[in-house]
Amino acid sequence: MKKITAIVILMLLVSASAFSQAKFGVKGGLNFNSYKDISGSVNDTWNNQTGYHFGVLIQTKVPIIGLGLQPELLFVRKGVENPDIPANSFYLDYLQLPINVQVGLDLLLFRPFIMVSPYISYAIGKGDMLVDTEWDNLNRLDYGYGLGVGVDIWKLQVTGKYNWSMGKLQDATSTPINGTTLKNAKIQGFQLSVALLF
Secondary structure, eight states: OHHHHHHHHHHHHHHHHHHHTOEEEEEEEEEEEEEESOEESSOOOOEEEEEEEEEEEEEEEETTTTEEEEEEEEEEEEEEEOSSOGGGOEEEEEEEEEEEEEEEOOOSSEEEEEEEEEEEEEEEEEEETTTTOOGGGSOOEEEEEEEEEEEEETTEEEEEEEEEEOSOSSOTTOOOBTTEEOTTOEEEEEEEEEEEEO
16 A cells, blocks of 8 residues: 555655646747649649647756656648639638657757658638638548747747648538538648747
8 A cells, every 4th residue: 555655755845846847838820731632624723821830839858868748739821723714713621639758858958859740630610712612521530740940949939740640521421512522532731830838
């Protein structure tokens, strides 16, 4: 019984220590998105569209070994442009929850790191070609992972990562939109972010 009590107390102390060292922050940046495997009734050309993201984060680190965990809650806008048929351009707004697992070096003035970031997203808004499309005709849930690098400089964090989507915008049985089917479309692209840590 004494051993169990000692283990429980030790776990509580470690948890309290980790929480006391946690940093909260705000984050924002740009998305440079591309849509892959879009097929339709015409041979459309799709250009990348710059979007944006912003939100909050919490960062905890394990001293010495350089491991960090940084979950975030972000508003993310992703879009694509059709230069041949501007009416077929569209964007989607997501609430996104990435979990950034960081491995880095705690140096004197800064901390460079690499990260792996699985994420899950839920669409909350849409526009342009999709504005009149019913949500039943779209997959609101998206998920995937990202790989990237970053650096903490005192209370400033700068990161860049590439996100790969594993979800599709429409199911195989979904109705085409403006003559275009998005059932093979996946969202991916580069994300550049700046965060302020408190």
